[in-house]
Amino acid sequence: MTIRLVIADDQAMIRAGLRLVLENAAGIEVAGEAADGREALDVVRRLRPDVLLMDIAMPRLDGLDAARELLGDPHPPKIVMLTTFGTDRNLHAALRAGVNGFLLKTSPPELLAEAVRVAAAGEGLIDPAVTMRVITSLAGGPVPGDRPELETLTPRERQVLDLLARGLSNPEIAAALGLGEATVRTHVARVLQKLGVRDRIQAVVFAYEAGIVRPGQGEPR
Numbered sequence: 001m002t003i004r005l006v007i008a009d010d011q012a013m014i015r016a017g018l019r020l021v022l023e024n025a026a027g028i029e030v031a032g033e034a035a036d037g038r039e040a041l042d043v044v045r046r047l048r049p050d051v052l053l054m055d056i057a058m059p060r061l062d063g064l065d066a067a068r069e070l071l072g073d074p075h076p077p078k079i080v081m082l083t084t085f086g087t088d089r090n091l092h093a094a095l096r097a098g099v100n101g102f103l104l105k106t107s108p109p110e111l112l113a114e115a116v117r118v119a120a121a122g123e124g125l126i127d128p129a130v131t132m133r134v135i136t137s138l139a140g141g142p143v144p145g146d147r148p149e150l151e152t153l154t155p156r157e158r159q160v161l162d163l164l165a166r167g168l169s170n171p172e173i174a175a176a177l178g179l180g181e182a183t184v185r186t187h188v189a190r191v192l193q194k195l196g197v198r199d200r201i202q203a204v205v206f207a208y209e210a211g212i213v214r215p216g217q218g219e220p221r
Contacts, residue, residue: 003120004031006047008040008054008063009082014105018053018112025113037061044070044077050120052077053112055105056094057084064094071098078119095205098198101125124201128167147210152194158212160187164200165207 005028009015012035019030032047034040038060044052052070056063063081070076080101081094091102100119103112104127111127118125153161156177163173174184188200197203 002027002029003051003116004029004047004049005051005053005116006030006032006034006040006043006049006077008034008037008043008052008058008066010035010055010058014055021109021112022053022116025109025116028113028116037063037066040066041069045073048075049077051100051116052079053082053116054079055082064097067094067099068097078122080115080119080125095126095201099124099201100199101201103127104129122199124199126167126201126204128169147206149195149206150210150212153191157187157191157194160184161191161195161203161207162212164188164191165204165212167204 005022007015007018007022007030009018015033015035019033022028023030031049032043034043034054036058037054040052040054040058040063041061054063054066058066061069067079067081070079079099080103081099082103082105083091084105094102100122101115101124103115103125107115107127111125115125150158159177160173163176168176170181170184170188173179173188174181177184179187192199192203195203195206197206
C-alpha cells in the first residue's frame with residue numbers, strides 16, 4: 001500500500017529536496033506541498049494524506065499550532081515534525097500534542113523515509129539527536145513523582161525503557177542487551193501497553209517525566 005504524504009515547509013528548496021528524497025523511497029507518494037502552517041491545514045484537509053511531514057517554524061501558523069489543530073480533526077494524518085537543531089523551544093509541547101515523530105532537517109535520507117513509514121503504521125520515531133533537546137526541555141520541568149505504572153514493568157522491561165528513552169533504536173537495544181530484535185520488539189510493545197502510552201515517543205516523554213533518565217546522564221553502561 002502506497003503512503004500518501006504532504007510536505008510543509010516555508011523554504012521551497014527544502015521542500016524540493018524532501019520531495020526528491022521521498023519520491024525515490026519505495027512505497028511513498030508525495031501528494032502535495034504547503035508553504036506555511038495555514039496552507040498545510042488547507043492542503044491536508046483537501047488531500048487527506050496518510051502522513052504530514054512539517055517544519056515546526058513557519059509563517060502565518062507555525063507547525064506546532066497547525067499540528068494541534070489537525071490532531072483535533074476526526075481523522076487526522078500522522079504527523080512528523082522537522083526541526084533545525086538548536087532552534088526549537090517546542091519539542092516537548094509537540095510530543096505531548098501527539099505528533100508521531102521529530103527529525104532534524106539534516107537527518108539522512110533513509111531516516112526520513114523510515115520515519116514516514118513508521119508514522120503511517122501508527123508508531124513514532126524520534127531522531128536520537130533530537131532526544132537530547134527533549135531532555136533539555138524537560139530539565140526545568142516539575143519534579144518527577146511516583147508513577148505506579150513503573151511497578152508493573154519487569155526488570156528487563158525497565159532496561160528496555162531506559163535505553164529507549166536515550167534514543168536507541170530496536171537494533172541498538174538488542175545489541176546492548178544481547179537480545180534478538182524480535183524479542184526487543186516484544187518488550188517494547190509490553191512497555192508501551194503497561195505504561196498506557198501510544199508509541200515509543202510518548203514512552204520517552206514518560207521516562208523523563210518519571211525521572212528514569214535524567215538530564216546530564218551519560219550513555220547507559
